[in-house]
Amino acid sequence: MEISETVVRVDPSFLQEVNQRSGQLIQLCYHCHKCTAGCPVAFAMDYGPDRVLRMIQFGLKEQVLGSSAIWICASCETCGTRCPNEIDIARIMDALRQITVEEGLPTKERNVLLFHKLFLSIVKRLGRMHEASLMALYMPLSRNLFSYIPIGVKMIVKGKIPLLPHRIKGSDEVKKIFERSG
Amino acid sequence: MRYLYFPGCTLSTKAKGFAASGEASARALGIDLVELSQWNCCGATFPLATDNLLALVAPTRILLNAQKEGNHLVALCSICYHVLKRTNRLLREETDKREKLNLFIEEEYRGEVRVFHLLELLREEIGFEELSERVQKRLQGLRVAPYYGCLLLRPFQEIGLDDPEEPRILDDLLASLGCEVVEFSHKTECCGSYLAMNSSEVTRELSYAILHSALASGAQAVVTSCPLCHFNLDYRQGEMAAHYPGFTQIPVLYFTQLLGLALGIESETFGLADHHVDPRPLLASKGLK
Numbered sequence: 056m057e058i059s060e061t062v063v064r065v066d067p068s069f070l071q072e073v074n075q076r077s078g079q080l081i082q083l084c085y086h087c088h089k090c091t092a093g094c095p096v097a098f099a100m101d102y103g104p105d106r107v108l109r110m111i112q113f114g115l116k117e118q119v120l121g122s123s124a125i126w127i128c129a130s131c132e133t134c135g136t137r138c139p140n141e142i143d144i145a146r147i148m149d150a151l152r153q154i155t156v157e158e159g160l161p162t163k164e165r166n167v168l169l170f171h172k173l174f175l176s177i178v179k180r181l182g183r184m185h186e187a188s189l190m191a192l193y194m195p196l197s198r199n200l201f202s203y204i205p206i207g208v209k210m211i212v213k214g215k216i217p218l219l220p221h222r223i224k225g226s227d228e229v230k231k232i233f234e235r236s237g
Numbered sequence: 238m239r240y241l242y243f244p245g246c247t248l249s250t251k252a253k254g255f256a257a258s259g260e261a262s263a264r265a266l267g268i269d270l271v272e273l274s275q276w277n278c279c280g281a282t283f284p285l286a287t288d289n290l291l292a293l294v295a296p297t298r299i300l301l302n303a304q305k306e307g308n309h310l311v312a313l314c315s316i317c318y319h320v321l322k323r324t325n326r327l328l329r330e331e332t333d334k335r336e337k338l339n340l341f342i343e344e345e346y347r348g349e350v351r352v353f354h355l356l357e358l359l360r361e362e363i364g365f366e367e368l369s370e371r372v373q374k375r376l377q378g379l380r381v382a383p384y385y386g387c388l389l390l391r392p393f394q395e396i397g398l399d400d401p402e403e404p405r406i407l408d409d410l411l412a413s414l415g416c417e418v419v420e421f422s423h424k425t426e427c428c429g430s431y432l433a434m435n436s437s438e439v440t441r442e443l444s445y446a447i448l449h450s451a452l453a454s455g456a457q458a459v460v461t462s463c464p465l466c467h468f469n470l471d472y473r474q475g476e477m478a479a480h481y482p483g484f485t486q487i488p489v490l491y492f493t494q495l496l497g498l499a500l501g502i503e504s505e506t507f508g509l510a511d512h513h514v515d516p517r518p519l520l521a522s523k524g525l526k
Contacts, residue, residue: 078287095427099439127436130285131427132391136401143392149285166435174281178295182277184246193434202437206472213511215251224275232298235341236291 066116073111076150083140084108090134090144100124101163104134104144111147125151126164166197179233182223186216238362240353241307242270243299245317246278252314252464252491254508259313259355259493265500266363266371270311275302279320281431290337296324297338301346311353313493315463319388322352323395354389356406356462356492357398365413373501375415379523381495382421382451382459383407386428386466401425407492411460414499421454423447428469437473444469445477448487457519458488460495467491472513488516498525 074081084105091103101123102110110119119125128148135143155162162168173192177185190207193199210216223229240263248256263270276299284292300321303310312318328335329348339345359368385404393401402425408418426447429440448470451459461467471489478484494507494516504526509517520526 076286076288095443096429096432096439098442099436127432127439129387129427129430129432130282131387131430133387133425133427136391136393143285146285146287149289150287153286153289164435167432170431170434178278178280183249184278184281186250197435205475209513210251210472214253215511217250221249223277225277229277229295232294232342236294 063115064117065114067114069114069116069119070111072154073147073150076154077143077146079142079144079147081108081111081142081147083142084112085140087139089137089139093133093137095131095133096127096129100127104128104148107151108142108144108147119151120155120158120160121163123163124148125155126162126167166199169193169197175233179230180226181220182226182229183221185220187211187218188220190216238267239269239271239307240309240311240358241303242272242311243276243279243303243317243321244272245312245314247316247464248314252467252508254506254511255313255464255467255491255493257506257508258491258497258502258504261502261506262493262496262500263355263358265497265502266359266368268358268362271306273299273302273306273310279317281316281320283320283323290334290341293324293327293334293338294341296320297328297342297346300325300328300348300350300352301342301344303350304346308349309351309353311355311358313355313462315354315386315389315461316465318352318354319396325350325352326395354398354462356389356410359410359496360406365409368410369413369415372414372499374499374525376411376495376499376523376525377415378417379415379495379519379525380417380419380455380457381411381490382419382454382456383411383424383492384447384451384459384461384466384470385425386461386463387425387430389462390425407460407462410492411495414495416495419451419454419456421450421456423450428466430465430469433465433469433473437476440469441473441476441480444473445481445484448474448477449481449484452485452487456487458490458516460490460492462492474514486514488512488514488519490516 091105097103130145280295390401429443433440
């Protein structure tokens, strides 16, 4: 029999892996939907948080790691605050993002990852954040060249974004920390 | 009283008025905020996966520097406070992670420094009743919506500043300044945070819902302690006006700006002119500037 390309692949070890990396016990979820009901960004996700947990229980690793939900989660911790089983779902979402990056899998929301990477590259160089540099890199690389210009220009005019960065005392030490971490 | 102070990156750039009004208000109340002599970015997110220790190096380094100069560290920015407080708890309570981090930074830090938010200092060291007596200019007739957002409150087990569902600290502060504090439905809802960069329509939607609920409760201004919330709530109002018919713009202020005004401090450095929605006409209409 020929296997169709849409075959569902199940990874039975996925639940354990996510439990371990998030420090949570996902089996405790009985799908009351309280997390999704209170999640402020559920409307923008492909799967709400409770469905992500159910998919992890099922071992649907590819679908979970390929979802937009794990990148749309803003870590606001509303779900964890309200979960009757005290599951800290934001920790699970962060563990899922980390597994995706480590395994080099495609990310549904590539610009979120791009933003995090650029943020770190600036801290590596300067020791602190510098918004003008971040935006100068982010806009072309995220292919959002024009959407931030009106707000950016207004903020520069109002003196909210200094054009020149400040380099901290000890920025070499910060750079060394990044280098040692690989 | 002398307290070590961590301004953080944003208070040195986008939110200078937050820093200036906070520092001046604290000084007027006898709290001397002394900036750490050396500091780096806190990383702006607390890592939630159990094995991501590397993201803890930046805040650990800040706490370690603080320990060399004192035993307290005060933050104004909700994000910095959140990251420093959670990192500090982890270093105090999770021995194995502490050991690894100490090995990595080649120094010994065990979470001894106490991390404060300025709101906490006002509540615990001054007290809101006492503060009310020190007010020079009561903010009479100013109807404000205290917006807490996420990071100041959650997760409660680690932050422990106030009730995560029905917080009071900002309400009580503003009431002590003479403001009329309104109850509104979205005081602890998320503004969309850094999704502003990737999915600006999601942030716009969330921030609009917050402002809309404040307006519906009759607020004339929204008050926050987070520069990222401030950006999403204030600077996106131009787009909101274009996107949601009938939307009325509303000024968004830092709590320190109102505190400083109430203490009778000259507001020139408070950055009131930097806001997208200019709060000065409202303040002037109440006899404040």
